[in-house]
Amino acid sequence: MTGATNEQRRVSWLAAIWAARYRTPARFVALIALLLPWTTTGLTFALIPWLIAFAFLDLRAFPRSLLRPICLLPIALVALAGLGMLWSDAPWPERIHALGPAAKLLVIPLLIYQFERWPYGGWVFAAFLASCTALMLYSFAVAIDPALSLKLYLSRGPYKVESGIAVRNYIDQSQEFALCALALVYPVVSLLRQGRSRSAALFAGLAAGFLANMIFVVVSRTALVTLPILVLLFALLHLRLRTALLAAGAMGLLAVLLFVASPHLRMTVAKFQADYEMSVQDSQVSGMGSRLEYWRKSLGFIADAPLIGHGTGSIRALFTSVAVDAEMDPLRGEIVSNPHNQTLSAAVQWGVVGVLILYALWLAHLALFRGEGLASWIGLLVVVQNMLTSLFNTHLFDFTAGWIYVLGVGVAGGMALAAKRRQS
Structure with missing residues (x-):
């Protein structure tokens, strides 16, 4: 009788450890979401324990999961940004710095895999x-x-x-x-x-x-x-x-x-x-007026290299090359590294290829959230909001808006896929 009781306790402990193996990564993602509205540094540090915990999940199906468009397209956009450093004329520190904002998209496939299998979204x-x-x-x-x-x-x-x-x-x-x-x-x-x-x-x-x-x-x-x-x-x-x-x-x-x-x-x-x-x-600097000037100049940069763009991190150098004396004309003398439009940012750096991958990514994620349920609504809302606000900002690459997109698509996407699997 005592042996049976000990065996039951051992099985209970093993079940608790096994459950904690999947709850722990979800807790760290929840911590990231908790910190996101308040701090950039805290969020970055919270990523480290989550990545460690993610490595202990059952990852046997993970390589096959990456082949789906919803996961492959974020990877493709980051890969293009990495390759774009090779033909950029910008200094290497600027090329590497410009790669960082896109790199966060690599988290999306990990989150989709995690929350498709374990229900803690x-x-x-x-x-x-x-x-x-x-x-x-x-x-x-x-x-x-x-x-x-x-x-x-x-x-x-x-x-x-x-x-x-x-x-x-x-x-x-x-x-x-x-x-x-x-x-x-x-x-x-x-x-x-x-x-x-x-x-x-x-x-x-x-x-x-x-x-x-x-x-x-x-x-x-x-x-x-x-x-x-x-x-x-x-x-x-x-x-x-x-x-x-x-x-x-x-x-x-x-x-x-x-x-x-x-x-x-x-x-x-x-x-x-x-x-x-x-x-x-x-000719004074203003929110709306400056954006119109950035867009006008960006269209000229795109016309100069329409297919593969000027390379990762090239935007600031391009604006510098066409800037006039800021004291004479403050508006046309502005030098920026961000044209305040996601499409133009991709087109200037990576040309038509970058724009096609960007829009394919948005459309694939939109298609992911067809259906009913809170997760599908949140995911759809995150994608549409990002697409709309990216008309006036580079919100896919900006820190807060970009991480909202990564968390929203990754977590809600995994939950939506799990719900569709249960229904089928």
């Missing part, structure tokens, strides 16, 4: 939501008392620390809050359909908090442009046509009321025209 989403909720509350506090900010020196565009920027910058903060607010719409609708009105009200209140911060405290113009498109996407995918039309009308009315009620929102919208006039009439 919900931890990652919960950690990111909790972290952004804390950041949102902190942002409100900073709007009341600017001395509470972790970045007292911060000044981006028209925004000062008084606007409620707690850490990072207003673009990253708006990206995170918009993503959380829209991701919560799916569980709110699902809970209402199930008759669980209290839980739905809790999530709806949380989403309203994110939106209120964007409307009355600080919001980027990129988020302001993309948010209505993402709301319309949800309505078309998950609501009946009549309900979607009613919701669209209600959202339009609400937008007008909020525009009237929020001086901050009116100032943000008015800045579109102010930026254009500042750059066109006075």
Whole structure:
């Protein structure tokens, strides 16, 4: 009897160790999601134990997993960036530095493999939501008392620390809050359909908090442009046509009321025209006007090397070669290493080949999230948001937005594949 009991204990301990073998990597990914809204250094250090834990998973099917387009295309884009260093004229430190932002895409196949097999993706989403909720509350506090900010020196565009920027910058903060607010719409609708009105009200209140911060405290113009498109996407995918039309009308009315009620929102919208006039009439640097100048110059660079581009890390040297005296013309004298458009960034460095791989990657990941379920909605939202915001920034290669894409596609992609496998 004692021997049987000991054997049962041994089996129980082995089962616990085996389960921990798969829970531990998920905990580290959740830690990465928790740190992402707050720190770059902490996230980088959290990657190391996750990679170590990942190595102890059952990796027998991993090589075959890499052959799927959803995994192969991120690898192809990073490989192209690596090869692009060979024909670049930029100094080698700049070539290597330019490879770094693309290298994070190599994490996507690992996350897809992990969360396709072991069901702990919900931890990652919960950690990111909790972290952004804390950041949102902190942002409100900073709007009341600017001395509470972790970045007292911060000044981006028209925004000062008084606007409620707690850490990072207003673009990253708006990206995170918009993503959380829209991701919560799916569980709110699902809970209402199930008759669980209290839980739905809790999530709806949380989403309203994110939106209120964007409307009355600080919001980027990129988020302001993309948010209505993402709301319309949800309505078309998950609501009946009549309900979607009613919701669209209600959202339009609400937008007008909020525009009237929020001086901050009116100032943000008015800045579109102010930026254009500042750059066109006075040749002064501005958010919108500078982007138009970057795009104009980038098209010229692409025309000079349309097939394989100028090579990895070449953007800054190209802008330097066509810059005029900054004192005479501040706008055309700007030297940047980022054209503030993902497509142009890929085209300048890697030509048509780079653009084809970039769009194939986006489309493959869009196709991955066809179907129902929270994971599919979050994944679809992450991809579409990245595609839209990449019209005005290089958000696939930027740190915060790029890691949101990596985590969103990797974790949600694995969960969506697991759900499809169970259904089939």
